[in-house]
Amino acid sequence: MENDFTSWLAENFSPANDKTILGIGDDAALLASPSEPNPPTTSSLLPREQQLTVVSTDLLSDKVDFLVKDISPVAIGYKAASVSLSDIAAMGALPLSMTVAIALEKKNSSPPFNSNRKTDQGSNGTPIQDLNFAKEIYTGIKESLRPFGVDLVGGDTNYHYGPLTICTTAIGTVSSKNVWRRSGAQKGDLLVVTGRLGGSLLGHHLNFRPRVAEATRIAQTTNIHAAIDISDGLAIDTSRLATASHLGAVLDLSKIPVSDSAVLLSRQISTMSVVDPQKGKGAIEHALYDGEDFELLLALSPDSAEDLFTKLANEIPLTTIGYFTDRPGLWEGRLDEQNCSKKELAPLPIDGFLHSL
Amino acid sequence: MENDFTSWLAENFSPANDKTILGIGDDAALLASPSEPNPPTTSSLLPREQQLTVVSTDLLSDKVDFLVKDISPVAIGYKAASVSLSDIAAMGALPLSMTVAIALEKKNSSPPFNSNRKTDQGSNGTPIQDLNFAKEIYTGIKESLRPFGVDLVGGDTNYHYGPLTICTTAIGTVSSKNVWRRSGAQKGDLLVVTGRLGGSLLGHHLNFRPRVAEATRIAQTTNIHAAIDISDGLAIDTSRLATASHLGAVLDLSKIPVSDSAVLLSRQISTMSVVDPQKGKGAIEHALYDGEDFELLLALSPDSAEDLFTKLANEIPLTTIGYFTDRPGLWEGRLDEQNCSKKELAPLPIDGFLHSL
Numbered sequence: 001m002e003n004d005f006t007s008w009l010a011e012n013f014s015p016a017n018d019k020t021i022l023g024i025g026d027d028a029a030l031l032a033s034p035s036e037p038n039p040p041t042t043s044s045l046l047p048r049e050q051q052l053t054v055v056s057t058d059l060l061s062d063k064v065d066f067l068v069k070d071i072s073p074v075a076i077g078y079k080a081a082s083v084s085l086s087d088i089a090a091m092g093a094l095p096l097s098m099t100v101a102i103a104l105e106k107k108n109s110s111p112p113f114n115s116n117r118k119t120d121q122g123s124n125g126t127p128i129q130d131l132n133f134a135k136e137i138y139t140g141i142k143e144s145l146r147p148f149g150v151d152l153v154g155g156d157t158n159y160h161y162g163p164l165t166i167c168t169t170a171i172g173t174v175s176s177k178n179v180w181r182r183s184g185a186q187k188g189d190l191l192v193v194t195g196r197l198g199g200s201l202l203g204h205h206l207n208f209r210p211r212v213a214e215a216t217r218i219a220q221t222t223n224i225h226a227a228i229d230i231s232d233g234l235a236i237d238t239s240r241l242a243t244a245s246h247l248g249a250v251l252d253l254s255k256i257p258v259s260d261s262a263v264l265l266s267r268q269i270s271t272m273s274v275v276d277p278q279k280g281k282g283a284i285e286h287a288l289y290d291g292e293d294f295e296l297l298l299a300l301s302p303d304s305a306e307d308l309f310t311k312l313a314n315e316i317p318l319t320t321i322g323y324f325t326d327r328p329g330l331w332e333g334r335l336d337e338q339n340c341s342k343k344e345l346a347p348l349p350i351d352g353f354l355h356s357l
Numbered sequence: 358m359e360n361d362f363t364s365w366l367a368e369n370f371s372p373a374n375d376k377t378i379l380g381i382g383d384d385a386a387l388l389a390s391p392s393e394p395n396p397p398t399t400s401s402l403l404p405r406e407q408q409l410t411v412v413s414t415d416l417l418s419d420k421v422d423f424l425v426k427d428i429s430p431v432a433i434g435y436k437a438a439s440v441s442l443s444d445i446a447a448m449g450a451l452p453l454s455m456t457v458a459i460a461l462e463k464k465n466s467s468p469p470f471n472s473n474r475k476t477d478q479g480s481n482g483t484p485i486q487d488l489n490f491a492k493e494i495y496t497g498i499k500e501s502l503r504p505f506g507v508d509l510v511g512g513d514t515n516y517h518y519g520p521l522t523i524c525t526t527a528i529g530t531v532s533s534k535n536v537w538r539r540s541g542a543q544k545g546d547l548l549v550v551t552g553r554l555g556g557s558l559l560g561h562h563l564n565f566r567p568r569v570a571e572a573t574r575i576a577q578t579t580n581i582h583a584a585i586d587i588s589d590g591l592a593i594d595t596s597r598l599a600t601a602s603h604l605g606a607v608l609d610l611s612k613i614p615v616s617d618s619a620v621l622l623s624r625q626i627s628t629m630s631v632v633d634p635q636k637g638k639g640a641i642e643h644a645l646y647d648g649e650d651f652e653l654l655l656a657l658s659p660d661s662a663e664d665l666f667t668k669l670a671n672e673i674p675l676t677t678i679g680y681f682t683d684r685p686g687l688w689e690g691r692l693d694e695q696n697c698s699k700k701e702l703a704p705l706p707i708d709g710f711l712h713s714l
Contacts, residue, residue, distance in 0.1 A: 005488060005514060009495065013509040019453050020508040029510035031454055033390045034408040034530030051391040053410065055510065057526055059458035061517035096376050097388055101416035101524045131362060138366065151377040152370040153386035153412065156713055157362060160418035162519025167458045169414055169526040173391030356513055 005356075021052060025244075026182050027090040027228060028056035028170075052179060054095075054172040056087035062105070062163035065355075066206070073133050075206045076166070077140025082210045083231070084170035085144065086294040089215035090229035091181070093174035099154035100141060103165040104129040127159060137166070148212045178219050180227035182244035185299035188338075189225055191241075191249060191322040192305055195295040197234055198287035199261025205292035214316050215296060222308045226299040232355055233291035238322070239330045239350045241299060250333040251322040251348060253284055259293075262286035289351050299324060362713075378409060382601075383539050384447040384585060385413035385527075409536060411452075411529040413444035419462070419520035422712075423563070430490050432563050433523070434497025439567045440588070441527035442501065443651040446572035447586035448538070450531035456511035457498060460522040461486040484516060494523070505569045535576050537584035539601035542656035545695075546582055548598075548606060548679040549662055552652040554591055555644035556618025562649035571673045572653060579665045583656040589712055590648035595679070596687045596707045598656060607690040607702060608679040610641055616650075619643035646708050656681060 010024045022030035031053040060080050062068045068076070081098060088095040106125035134157050141152060150170075194211055211229070218224065226245055230237045234256070242249035266283040300308065309318060323338050325331070331345040367381045379387035388410040417437050419425045425433070438455060445452040463482035491514050498509060507527070551568055568586070575581065583602055587594045591613065599606035623640040657665065666675060680695050682688070688702040 005491070006512075008492065009509070009512045012495065013499065013512075015508045015510075016503070017453055017506045017508055020510055023508060023510045024512055029454065029456065031510065031528070034410060034453070053391060053528075055454070055456055055526075055528065057456040057458045057511050057513050057524070059460055059513055059515055059522070059524055061460055061515070061519065061522075063518045064515070096374055096391070097386065097412070099386065099412055099414040099526060101414045103416055103418055103522060134362070135365065138369065142370065146373070149374045151372045151374055151380060152366070153372075153377055153380045153388065154414050155363075155366045155370075155381055156414050156416055158416055158418070158421070158713055160520060160522065161420045162418065162522070163517060165416070165418075165460060165517065165519070165522050167414070167416055167524030167526075169412075169456060169524075171388070171410075171412065171528075356515055 022181065027087040028054045028093070030054060030179060049175055049177045051173050052176050054088055054091050054093040054174055055169065056084055057167065057169045058083045058087065059165065059167045061165045068164055071206060073136035074140035074143070076164070077137035078144045079206050080166040080168050081141040081144035082208060083294070084168040085148065085150065085210040085212055086229045086231070088170045088172040089210055089212045090227050090296060091174055092178055092215050092219040092224060092227060093172040094216060095148055095150045095170050095172040095212060097151050097153045097171040098141070098145060099169045100152060101156040101158070101167040102134060102137060103158050103160040103162070104134055105164050106159040106161060108161060125159060125161060129164060180219070180224050182226055182228050182241050185226040185241060185245035185247055185324050186301070187247060187324055187326045188302070189299045189324045190302055190305045190320050191238065191251070191324070192298045192300060192308070192318055192320050193230070193234070193257065193295055195293065195317050196257040196259035197230065197262065197293045197295065198259050198283060198290050199263070199265045200290055200292040202261040202265060204259070204261060208294045210294060211296045217312060217316065218296070218298070218308065221311050222300065222304045224298050224300050224304070228297050230293040230295045230297055231291060233289045233351070234293070234297070235288045235330060235348060235350050237297055241297060242324060242330065245299070245324065247324045248327045248329045248331060249322055249324055250331045250338070250345060252335040253332055255319060255321045255335055256284065256287050257317070257319045258283045258287045262290070379538065384444040385411045385450070387411060387536060406532055406534045408530050409533050411445055411448050411450040411531055412526065413441055414524065414526045415440045415444065416522065416524045418522045425521055428563060430493035431497035431500070433521070434494035435501045436563050437523040437525050438498040438501035439565060439651070441525040442505065442507065442567035442569055443586045443588070445527045445529040446567055446569045447584055447653060448531055449535055449572050449576040449581060449584060450529040451573060452505055452507045452527050452529040452569060454508050454510045454528040455502060456526045457509060458513040458515070458524040459491060459494060460515050460517040460519070461491055462521050463516040463518060465518060482516060482518060486521060537576070537581050539583055539585050539598050541583040542598060542602035542604055542681050543582055543658070544604060544681055544683045545659070546656045546681045547659055547662045547677050548595065548608070548681070549655045549657060549665070549675055549677050550587070550591070550614065550652055552650065552674050553614040553616035554587065554619065554650045554652065555616050555640060555647050556620070556622045557647055557649040559618040559622060561616070561618060565651045567651060568653045574669060574673065575655070575665065578668050579657065579661045581655050581657050581661070585654050587650040587652050587654055588648060590646045590708070591650070591654070592645045592687060592705060592707050594654055598654060599681060599687065602656070602681065604681045605684045605686045605688060606679055606681055607688045607695070608705060609692040610689055612676060612678045612692055613641065613644050614674070614676045615640045615644045619647070
């Protein structure tokens, strides 16, 4: 669904000015520096190295991305900021700045408008969430940004007649020579993932640490062909990486690093008596489809992968979980049969936690 | 109210990295270019001229900033984008790029989550607004951006259980030597406004053209000490400009250019029989307090003002409406008594359409 709507957007908003290096369709946009005297073309082949500006926007709402009734405003702010930092990391970029817009919830206590006011006066309604609540959200945002030296540079705090809504825009920088896009994976490239996957709803989706430091280390160490962060789930995000690169992808389910939470969740649910669509889901399904892992998924050559593991396996949790193929689609297969002429591939359903249209 | 909360934010989020030239508290943030080898300090005195990145975020919601039931999604998108372009213009900057995050409305048709899902699956609920509605919003955004060559570089489209919410982030560029801030007005500076004020709710708040071209022309022509765009109302925005510059401001009510809509509105309401808080409001009150004029309010020396009027009065509607004084506060007085020793000043109530906390 995201792909259809995103395609419509990309078709209808082709770049009009020469500062737009990469517009709609990736984890973040890439903009040429305004001070560049000779802006590059919009082609993927940039004429020479320069620092690009990276921008990504996310919107999170109560009852969709978190539950105000169950978690603290500090945790909500932390998640909102971290989600956008993760998008910047997925470009191999360094985040520097963030703007935040928040709509706190109020309810109608008097008519919000009348025939003489087409819009609210901005002062009607009864706040459900007060200023201290807003300050706690910003405290959570600060906790997310501080370890990475990222500045909150703009904050727009409002009330509206609806659920708490937070929009974060992260801005960062990356060299044009090192930037990671979703496109760029090559046939035979390996799929490497950071961390462990699945079961994020048990807590990880709120308290994860975005892979900003890891992205920087990896970008400094080896050549990455393509990357994405796992927000909607390993299956769908692998599929996006493959599609953007005009390839297919094979996942070796036996290699996927499954989180303890995914295992716990699969046991909890299988002992429950209520009818539930997730009943009986195994740990591996949680790892494939839960989403909100916010781990990095990387495409790189086997040589680069060997280099990466040699240099960084001690400091960053890295696992090879699959490879790219010229057969379009998402497949289940074995890594050790990658180069066999008669490898067996089974289609893998593409599903996930769809955050966007 | 905005000032208190904004002050809290500014105190708690002092810049941590040297790319932040200006953080929270103005119409937009100012960031040093990532490619600058010697980033300037965060002092307001920049060491040398460079192109800065300008960023501003706004959030608009149904029933607060527009009414979905009364106006088209194209008009909503146009307004959302134009509000952010106006913020960039208020810095004397040129907008280049925009990201948009939209939360469309859906309602609960099934429980949005259960004990096994702490968050919504992203696919529950029944849409109130469909994909065509979203496309029309983006069409309105395009209509706002196209005349200025601004690119939509990111779009995040979601559903949530609440009113249509749109978050726009505009990114632009300005020379560090020409950037306009809210601070910088000097005692004796004149207050000059573009266009006519008041009554925006009769239509202007939806179809205004942000003063992007005018800001560029003015910045090229003369030296502006400080600027703001009138979003919350002439009175409160004048007060913000004065406060940021550690000064007071005097408005000459006889000089304020009142829009036809403000006059019409004052007549319409005075003949209405219903009890209404706005009943009896005169046209000048609409000009002072309605807000959403999205005109530029400029502080400049009398010499610069003369220069500006000589060069641009034929192409841009410009009116001198007051001056800055070292007596803190917002005052009503006469422009032609500015230099009298015994000028009479009466306090002017500070009120407006408060968009933010």
